[in-house]
Amino acid sequence: MLAIRDLSKTYANGVHALDHVTLDIPRGMFGLLGPNGAGKSSLMRTLATLQEADSGTATLDDGKGGRIDILRDKDAVRRQLGYLPQDFGVYPKVSALDLLEHFAVLKGLVDRRQRREVVDGLLQQVNLWDVRKRKLGGFSGGMRQRFGIAQALLGDPRLVIVDEPTAGLDPEERNRFLNLLAEIGENVAVILSTHIVEDVTDLCPSMAIMNKGKVLLTGRPADAIGALEQQVWRKQVEKADLERCLREFTVLSTRLVGGLPVIHVFSAERPEDGFEQVAPDLEDVYFQRLRQHAKAA
Numbered sequence: 001m002l003a004i005r006d007l008s009k010t011y012a013n014g015v016h017a018l019d020h021v022t023l024d025i026p027r028g029m030f031g032l033l034g035p036n037g038a039g040k041s042s043l044m045r046t047l048a049t050l051q052e053a054d055s056g057t058a059t060l061d062d063g064k065g066g067r068i069d070i071l072r073d074k075d076a077v078r079r080q081l082g083y084l085p086q087d088f089g090v091y092p093k094v095s096a097l098d099l100l101e102h103f104a105v106l107k108g109l110v111d112r113r114q115r116r117e118v119v120d121g122l123l124q125q126v127n128l129w130d131v132r133k134r135k136l137g138g139f140s141g142g143m144r145q146r147f148g149i150a151q152a153l154l155g156d157p158r159l160v161i162v163d164e165p166t167a168g169l170d171p172e173e174r175n176r177f178l179n180l181l182a183e184i185g186e187n188v189a190v191i192l193s194t195h196i197v198e199d200v201t202d203l204c205p206s207m208a209i210m211n212k213g214k215v216l217l218t219g220r221p222a223d224a225i226g227a228l229e230q231q232v233w234r235k236q237v238e239k240a241d242l243e244r245c246l247r248e249f250t251v252l253s254t255r256l257v258g259g260l261p262v263i264h265v266f267s268a269e270r271p272e273d274g275f276e277q278v279a280p281d282l283e284d285v286y287f288q289r290l291r292q293h294a295k296a297a
């Protein structure tokens with residue numbers, strides 16, 4: 001659906017935000033995972049035609065057997081695109097209904113009846129119908145993000161890009177939001193950029209991990225997890241012993257359980273007595289790739 005080849009971008013301050021990024025993004029939910037500063041937003045903004053790349057290509061299947069050049073044919077991409085930026089702002093004194101209507105006009109829905117139908121349908125889809133006449137300033141974070149999705153879906157996009165949408169949402173709102181995304185992902189390509197690993201585990205049949213502008217891994221989460229099988233070990237350690245473990249082993253993560261650190265270590269063999277093998281999860285994959293990249297760097 002979306003083919004990205006060797007996309008690079010260096011900002012004026014010398015930061016390589018995108019370093020030969022190559023990705024194939026199919027229909028459905030695609031998770032783009034990476035820590036702060038990985039380059040996720042730079043990639044999202046480039047695909048959303050809001051900033052230029054220095055080199056490389058990105059093309060989108062146009063649904064009619066052809067491909068749209070995202071970097072050159074911006075108007076054509078915008079007709080197929082829905083975008084929810086990281087810092088989506090709303091006019092606080094306007095109702096959800098009025099602002100969505102306004103966005104619909106901007107999107108080119110000029111026929112009044114048709115526009116009303118689309119807007120009403122979207123407000124129902126994102127579960128904001130009952131509060132459509134309330135001012136957006138009084139909306140919770142989750143409601144605001146669902147409104148953000150409604151505006152992204154105007155014009156029936158084939159590519160939907162959402163940039164870190166679940167940051168700051170409470171667990172219930174987050175679930176609700178992710179379920180909504182999953183429904184949308186049944187018909188179109190949805191790129192979900194996030195630093196929350198579970199967002200990807202729970203939802204995305206395919207994904208990529210980025211760090212410092214580079215793609216470290218791409219594929220199916222289940223395959224990436226399978227590749228770590230029998231190589232992740234767990235141990236509860238004394239606080240005083242933690243430093244030694246961090247020095248001697250490839251520690252993927254440290255978590256306090258009942259006040260004591262529990263570490264996950266990546267190793268082909270049992271690192272030492274007291275370690276038990278655990279089934280790897282996507283968080284182990286994520287940290288293993290980041291550690292490996294840091295080591296190589």
Ligand SMILES: Nc1ncnc2c1ncn2[C@@H]1O[C@H](COP(=O)(O)OP(=O)(O)OP(=O)(O)O)[C@@H](O)[C@H]1O
Pocket residue numbers: 011012013015016017034035036037038039040041042043195
């Ligand atoms: N306009 C800009 N000018 C200079 N440097 C920038 C600019 N935008 C981003 N950067 C830098 O480029 C790198 C990648 O940033 P980007 O926002 O794409 O990462 P990210 O993965 O989305 O991180 P975050 O989760 O913090 O948004 C960072 O080092 C950032 O400081």
